[in-house]
Amino acid sequence: MNLQRALLVVCLTVVAGGCASSEKWGWYVVSPATRQGRINLEFLLSGVGWTITLTVCCVLLSMCLGFVLYLPRIANNRWLNALNRSLVELFRSIPPLVSILWVYYGLPVLTGIDLNPFFSGLAALSLYGAAFMAEIYRGGVQSIERGQFEAADGLALSTYDKMVYVIFPQALRRSLPAMGNQFVILLKMSSLVSVIGLTEVVRRANELAVTEYRPLEIYSFLVLEYLVLVLLLSAAVRWVENRLGADERAGSLRAARSE
16 A cells, blocks of 8 residues: 555646646646636637537437437337337447548438538437436336336326326436436537537637647546536536435435434
């Protein structure tokens, strides 16, 4: 343990010494203490809005499309079940970058519909996320105890009422951790849309790196941007989990302690 601490101190010392050397490091390009640094920071941060907007839209659309994609699984029909499996496997088997390029460059050729970079990325990433969301919904429903289904049947509830008022609320609460993980993945996948020209954070960093010739410092700041965004998103998901009581075991322990 002492050896590990000593190595950590040495590494930090080396990094700090390198950062202090103006010959190898150029942190002035993202330093708020200089005028050019403030201009560069403002330029880099101007892409955050597009990143957040694209992520939020992808999350909402993938949740809705994933639910629609999951619905055929409810029906006791092998053709509908086969349709569900086929679409899920199709959407999640294609790499997101390939989907983005195909929608942006291929869709206008086939249909004449010319989407801008934002909507091309939104369509591709939402379909990709919908396939995983459908599986998350399926896993959540399958985690519900059989007794819940039998109790709903005993009340003579229709299939719609049983799923909407009894099964889905419980499945959604149990699926929140997996859904939160998928939201983080969509946030990071939004960086791929930079290849077709959307001016989000990665595109801004690429443009600045070309003009300033300081890729290490600029991409280090990009890492910090994504770190902050992911931490904020994870905190929001955990807050929702706590509000909805997603951790049933923790809730049971708290109830037992209060008694």
